[in-house]
Amino acid sequence: MECMIRMASGWFYLSCLLLGSLGSMCILFTIYWMQYWRGGFAWNGSIYMFNWHPVLMVAGMVVFYGGASLVYRLPQSWVGPKLPWKLLHAALHLMAFILTVVGLVAVFTFHNHGKIANLYSLHSWLGITAVFLFACQWCLGFAVFLLPWASMWLRSLLKPIHVFFGAAILSLSIASVISGINEKLFFSLKNTTRPYNSLPSEAVFANSTGMLVVAFGLLVLYILLASSWKRPEPGILTDKQPLLHDGE
Numbered sequence: 001m002e003c004m005i006r007m008a009s010g011w012f013y014l015s016c017l018l019l020g021s022l023g024s025m026c027i028l029f030t031i032y033w034m035q036y037w038r039g040g041f042a043w044n045g046s047i048y049m050f051n052w053h054p055v056l057m058v059a060g061m062v063v064f065y066g067g068a069s070l071v072y073r074l075p076q077s078w079v080g081p082k083l084p085w086k087l088l089h090a091a092l093h094l095m096a097f098i099l100t101v102v103g104l105v106a107v108f109t110f111h112n113h114g115k116i117a118n119l120y121s122l123h124s125w126l127g128i129t130a131v132f133l134f135a136c137q138w139c140l141g142f143a144v145f146l147l148p149w150a151s152m153w154l155r156s157l158l159k160p161i162h163v164f165f166g167a168a169i170l171s172l173s174i175a176s177v178i179s180g181i182n183e184k185l186f187f188s189l190k191n192t193t194r195p196y197n198s199l200p201s202e203a204v205f206a207n208s209t210g211m212l213v214v215a216f217g218l219l220v221l222y223i224l225l226a227s228s229w230k231r232p233e234p235g236i237l238t239d240k241q242p243l244l245h246d247g248e
Contacts, residue, residue, distance in 0.1 A: 012075060012229050015219065019070075022216040023063040029209040030058045037202045038188070045113030049106050054180060056103030060096045061130060061173035062213055066220040068092030069166050073229045086146050093138055100131055123179040130172035137165050167221060174217040181210045 034041065034051035042048035071077065071089040111118050119128060144150045144158055185196050185206055194200040223229060 012073065012223070015223055016070075019067075019216065019219050019223070022212060022219065023067065026063055026209065026212050026216055027055065027059050029205070029212060030055045033202070033206055033209060037205075043106075045109055047110065047114075049113075050110040052106040053103050053110075054177075054184065056099045056106065057127070057173075057180070058177055058213065060099030060103060061127075061134070062170070062177060062216065064092060064096035064099060065134070065173065066170055066216060068096055069170065069220060070223055072231045073223055075229075078231050090138070090142055090146055093134075093141075097134060097138060100134070104131065121179075121183060123176060123183050126172055126179060127176040130169055130176055133165060133169050133172070137162070137169060167224060170217060170220060174213055177213050178210050181206050 034055060038051050039048055041051050043052070068089060071085055071092065074085070077085040108118060110116070119125065140158070141162060144155060145162070185203055189196040189200065189203065192200070196203050
């Protein structure tokens, strides 16, 4: 068991190092884009308040959400009590949700202040769907997997659904971020001397930020699907059996 954990943990932590670097770059690139090309940040209903929206949504719905999804892939979580890891999993997702809500407040306040319609674009539909599913997912996970009332039968029944929607929400979030970057560039560069189709430096930088978000999301999904990094089920693993069974 210990040998398997050591072998799996080496590649896992190397992947986590790459994941942490990509996640940090996603957030920092978005901040730099909003600061350098879009004028910075404020909280007064202006366009500078909107600039919080992409930063907080990338941080919350992609980076923090993706990191929180991998708690049960930590080799240390494979042995010992599961409750501390459940609490960490729930707390990180709650932090991601708080960042997301603040990001939504920023964009809705900006829209309402400027008499701009809400929720009319595909980007906004994807985004609000992801946030709604995220809220349902967190409440369901808290009620069923963290509180002690649920039976093992109910948890076993709902666990595949919980796992599926975890990956689905991350995928929706990435799609929302990509469409949001595209939408922002179309709006910001449509009346400039160098339009979007001429690929000015802002467009190159923003497109590169989108590619970083995609790379981060794909790496999270790969780690989630890699069988050697899944938490073994209680009673399944023996010294001669491979790590082939999933945990939450």
